[in-house]
Amino acid sequence: MSRVVVVGSFNVDHVWATATLPRPGETLSGRYSTGPGGKGFNQAIASARAGAPTGFVCALGDDPGGELARSLAAADRIDLRALRSDEPTGTAGIYVDAEGRNSIVIGPGANGALSTAHVDGQADAFGSAGVVLAQLESPTEAIAAALRAARAHGAIAMLNPAPANALTTCELLALADIITPNETEFAGMVARHVGERIDGDAIATLDEARLHALCRELLPAGTVVVTLGASGCFVSHAEGALRGDDKPFYRLAAEQVHAIDTTGAGDAFNGALAASLAMAPDDAFALHLQFASRYAALSTEREGAALAMPHRGDIVTRFA
Numbered sequence: 001m002s003r004v005v006v007v008g009s010f011n012v013d014h015v016w017a018t019a020t021l022p023r024p025g026e027t028l029s030g031r032y033s034t035g036p037g038g039k040g041f042n043q044a045i046a047s048a049r050a051g052a053p054t055g056f057v058c059a060l061g062d063d064p065g066g067e068l069a070r071s072l073a074a075a076d077r078i079d080l081r082a083l084r085s086d087e088p089t090g091t092a093g094i095y096v097d098a099e100g101r102n103s104i105v106i107g108p109g110a111n112g113a114l115s116t117a118h119v120d121g122q123a124d125a126f127g128s129a130g131v132v133l134a135q136l137e138s139p140t141e142a143i144a145a146a147l148r149a150a151r152a153h154g155a156i157a158m159l160n161p162a163p164a165n166a167l168t169t170c171e172l173l174a175l176a177d178i179i180t181p182n183e184t185e186f187a188g189m190v191a192r193h194v195g196e197r198i199d200g201d202a203i204a205t206l207d208e209a210r211l212h213a214l215c216r217e218l219l220p221a222g223t224v225v226v227t228l229g230a231s232g233c234f235v236s237h238a239e240g241a242l243r244g245d246d247k248p249f250y251r252l253a254a255e256q257v258h259a260i261d262t263t264g265a266g267d268a269f270n271g272a273l274a275a276s277l278a279m280a281p282d283d284a285f286a287l288h289l290q291f292a293s294r295y296a297a298l299s300t301e302r303e304g305a306a307l308a309m310p311h312r313g314d315i316v317t318r319f320a
Contacts (some may be wrong), residue, residue: 002130003053007146009137010041037305050199055079065089068096085110130278136166147175212249244284255297264305269296
């Protein structure tokens with residue numbers, strides 16, 4: 001079985017649950033909790049719990065947050081490849097409302113110290129990878145090195161282009177085989193790299209052929225998966241590279257669940273998709289997508305990010 005190598009961020013999350021999200025200048029009362037997070041770590045935990053041998057390349061501070069990451073990675077049998085930084089371990093402030101919606105502010109800390117040299121030094125991990133998964137909470141140069149390593153070792157280079165304002169050049173897109181933006185991220189990339197402005201909230205209702213055309217302009221040779229929250233997701237493949245599917249584009253409906261916290265749902269989707277691709281590379285892409293969608297849906301029925309990630313058996317039980 002091939003492994004998944006996740007390259008990205010670890011944060012200590014500080015979470016406030018409130019009835020409504022705070023408006024500018026507004027002070028609200030809420031319920032506080034803290035725990036591990038960061039898009040990279042969330043995705044690594046999801047990949048491991050979805051069943052794939054998983055490595056995680058990151059940068060951590062020499063502090064309690066860093067020690068938390070090390071202990072949690074060991075508990076989920078994640079092969080941790082952490083650069084030790086003089087900066088504090090990354091943090092995130094998260095507000096979650098009564099409908100499960102969230103607003104997040106990131107303090108990069110040690111995540112900003114992840115270097116190309118450290119990524120390049122993990123050749124043994126990349127050599128056994130079926131999928132390399134990266135996000136944009138770490139320096140662009142380090143993420144580019146990870147995607148190049150994926151290509152060099154014959155792995156799928158998978159990029160989750162989040163947060164939405166971090167993808168400023170086309171370089172990373174050219175290195176990716178699969179990208180997984182949400183509707184906000186997709187609208188931002190289309191505006192920046194295609195030159196067309198579309199409303200992120202309207203993407204779920206766009207004509208499928210039109211949405212496919214935009215995806216092809218954005219990533220001509222690869223696969224684009226646009227996650228649409230409660231509206232499911234949209235898939236667009238390059239012609240002649242359908243990844244086992246029988247059509248170049250289609251929608252997949254969302255699973256019906258009782259969401260209480262959507263924090264980390266996108267990370268759950270990405271980690272599970274990477275794991276499924278690594279574990280069963282000959283399966284049709286639609287089957288991988290179905291598993292990832294179910295995995296992400298179930299994660300929203302639990303509070304938190306990394307520690308809310310389901311185990312593979314949970315998915316089998318719930319969606320048998």
